[in-house]
Amino acid sequence: MGSPMRRVSQEDTWSGQVHPDIASERHVQSFDVERLTNILDRGAQNTARRRKVESIIHSDPEFSCKDNYFMTHNERYEAAVKKAFHTQMLTQSLGWSEEELVYVYRALSGDTVLGVHTGFLKALRSLGSEEQIAKWEPLCKTCRIIATYAQTELGHGTYLQGLETEATYDATTQEFVIHSPTITATKWWPGNLGRSATHALVLAQLTCSGARRGMHAFIVPIRSLQDHTPLPGITVGDIGPKMNFDELDNGFPRLDHVRVPRENMLNRFAQVLSDGTYIKRGTEQSNYLFMVVTRVEILLGEILPPLQKACVIAMRYSVIRRQSRLRPSDPEAKILDYQTQQHKLFPQLAMSYAFHFLAISILEFFQRSYNAILDRDFSLLPELHALSSGTKAMMADFCIQGAETCRRACGGHGYSKLSGLPSLVTRVSAASSYEGENTVLYLQVARFLVKSYLQAHMSPGSTSQRFLPSSVAYLTAPDLSRCPAQRAADFLCPELYTTAWAHVATRLIKDSVYHLQTRTQSGQDQHEAWNQTTVTHLQAAKAHCYYTSVKSFSEALQKLENEPAIQQVLKRLCHLHALHGILVNSGDFLHDGFLSGVQVDMARTAYLDLLLLIRTRTQMF
């Protein structure tokens, strides 16, 4: 029935020739592209290293992704396994460092099954003792075992205290008995587990000496190292097709009284002695450390790249696609010359730069605080948690929306998988729920904001006020009640719009605290009061996160004083990012009269002028 399905091979359609419309756009060069590349790579040395890795990956036929869109689910998995092991071999033969492996993963666009295996390694390093790391790391690095991280359960995700999997210490055999008591306790989603993994790091509620001790991590062998069959007591399989990630075998293990030796509990922050005595070395939060590590790493590793790529694809398409005429006598215009197309794409471009600098700043903060935390100094953990949670949620929200905006900006061609855009969208769409569901994360930020606000305003001048974490220091800064802008050009000023965002974030946090307190003071139960004000808290947390992105972008620009040409083009994007956010949320700025309607119109004029300026004065790819 129907003609047989066959591929029309166009021989070598990739001629390597650059489309003349793209070539002419590149000719308009207002800054040194290579310098900007080096800045984004954080040093010319890194650019060189990255390119070396990329040239190896892109020229190696084993890494070809040419047929990806035509493969079945099963073929995608098998190809990804091959790539993973080929990567493993190259890593050994070429001696790639962990930094280089980041470039490798990026060049492969995640089209490999290695990711979660690496995740296991990182969890091990966060939660394991030096002895445990020394034992398991080499097995893992040489792929003598394939490991994964198993936390989420079929019936439990967000609420870690609700996880049902049990780990009961049996002092007689010095073993933990790991058990899924119900069907909803089945671990769900662990990557690599569906078909590949031999070991899983299972998060379970520890019981020892008859007392429940909360969530701890246990290394559990899943499949035989001889013949890869599931070990006794383990039911394991693939959870089925997803919106994307065909190459990854997300799986489910059900554990029926599986016994593992006492040494298999990761014990950097807590330990069970042979007699069942429980020794705690960290706070409740220390077990969550790995989640913070992951949340920081995915910002640049998983969440931002799809938006960046979508921007490049959509922007290039928009200068070779010609449609309709700007004037009846003209030839058809490049669609990037339409104001509405610029309005779709340039805010995404600006955002991708804003998020790059924000993610870098969080990564640096993380690197400063990580070793202290490993050494059990937890003082920076609350701020690190709030910053990484809020940034993850905001970046996921905006990168999903932005990639989809880019996709739609390419019309019907953006619906073809061959444009690359559908896959970028469906892949980044996972980011709203993995590593912390976005709304839940925003509300955790909101709790931090409420606490910080109360700390800032309850006892002015006190010690606690002075020790306000730096990311919320603006809560005590002197506040303007009216924006001083008198004309459109006044809005092209980082100080002005950063202050405006700080004002709005402060007002919304204050407002959410007020609503919460009004309810509790009128006798409402505090939990009910919290639930009935969460929409307000959400709004406040989002404003705070946006403020953070505007502020970090402005600060990154200040450091580029020796690069005036680059500073200038990036400044336009920074202006655009801040003003686009103001216009989308103009109600928040008009609400208390901080901006007047006339000033919003000025901001819009400044914004629309920027679109034209960016289009005509900047080389974009």
Next chain:
Amino acid sequence: MGSPMRRVSQEDTWSGQVHPDIASERHVQSFDVERLTNILDRGAQNTARRRKVESIIHSDPEFSCKDNYFMTHNERYEAAVKKAFHTQMLTQSLGWSEEELVYVYRALSGDTVLGVHTGFLKALRSLGSEEQIAKWEPLCKTCRIIATYAQTELGHGTYLQGLETEATYDATTQEFVIHSPTITATKWWPGNLGRSATHALVLAQLTCSGARRGMHAFIVPIRSLQDHTPLPGITVGDIGPKMNFDELDNGFPRLDHVRVPRENMLNRFAQVLSDGTYIKRGTEQSNYLFMVVTRVEILLGEILPPLQKACVIAMRYSVIRRQSRLRPSDPEAKILDYQTQQHKLFPQLAMSYAFHFLAISILEFFQRSYNAILDRDFSLLPELHALSSGTKAMMADFCIQGAETCRRACGGHGYSKLSGLPSLVTRVSAASSYEGENTVLYLQVARFLVKSYLQAHMSPGSTSQRFLPSSVAYLTAPDLSRCPAQRAADFLCPELYTTAWAHVATRLIKDSVYHLQTRTQSGQDQHEAWNQTTVTHLQAAKAHCYYTSVKSFSEALQKLENEPAIQQVLKRLCHLHALHGILVNSGDFLHDGFLSGVQVDMARTAYLDLLLLIRTRTQMF
């Protein structure tokens, strides 16, 4: 490598039992569900007819979609072809009417290849003469030919004048020579064309007697009716994988001087006589009629159902999923009891009702005007075009966003294809570009609004003002400069919020006209002025469309006076729809002081109270 991929069969997991949490929710019944069903079906008779069709489809193993998510692209296509022909056989044996076929298509969730074939039929009826309809319709209905509609080209979509495909009349043989002069002239996307179609309705630029006559439609045989091979001069194939629609073989035909007889040009609105004389019987717009027909039909047929289904899935999930605790002493709470979850889902539910009633009102308007247009009375066409374009764009935007919001509201499980949600999202995502790219459609609405505004305000009291199309009659209504609401409850009033939306739409239209005129009056070329104000026009068109949805929802409720219980629950959704829109766009209402900050807070209070009211007092599924 890895365990073999195999399906774990759970025997009959579909026990037919209702989850106790769903059963208890259904127990809270504040209105007669069956009556509401009849209202949505537009009559109890239709409900019965629909159910009869559905029971046939759902009990017929030929229509099973059980394995859909596990099939390859090729298997999906073959299954859909089988379903299409099985439908064809049932249609003949059961004598299904066209109305019943709408229910059939809906019950199949579009999982068939018949859709575009039916589209061809509709184009034929819009553009063909009675004689042509009599010839081709029976061939098509009995599947002796399989036909498609070929308009969009690889390089041309939106701008119909830019279509390159040529149809040159050769008087010597009384044939049209249909030709794709360049690679960008290749028709791209026609459904069914990749592998199935034998005929295509090709839109091409007509040249006869040496003059270009614009776009006309030609029936072009594509494949042999004997052996299904492409006919001479035709290169045809599948355009490859897409974001969804695996079952549909979207294709490309390239035409090399293909000759078709003179009778193959559809000639209701224009005809070429044997000597090449061109006779025109309609306006320029008449060839666009089929696009209007399609745009109206897809509202209820394609665009709304994914949102409706996503709402049902997400709502049901939200009462069986329990996560975290509202109070420390409570068991884990149903996630629908969280304010943030209600805030995600209830606006989507309200919107799906708003859009249902809006689409019905447009369908009725269309049905009133269609016959007049076929009889060449084009007076209602501009308004019908604006209404259908704006509604299509708005519904596509919000249904994509709404289905995705529902998907994300289900956390990780919403990312599994088995939830049904990813497919609903990726399918409806096509709606932003098919049948008119959304931004282009909004801007066509904007042109209609600018024209109407000028008509309304240039010569007060004149004839042209009195004949303002009814959908924009509000432009001349007396306007309040301040909203009279004094407390939250005042916002629960259709007249109040419909007036508020009319005020904002009018102000934004006025503003966009002002910006346009300022530029042209200061000497800017009118086309350049239009382009530099399109972002403003877009905003005005969107406000107008939202106003239309609020107004039609309120009007539909007025007709339910004999159904007080149903009127009451729907009224809450109508309030919610209007207020959600006001809060999302609060800047537009605050801009000129129509609402004060205090009033926005009142609207928010009213909105949040509604969420709770809807949750506690309404049975939702």
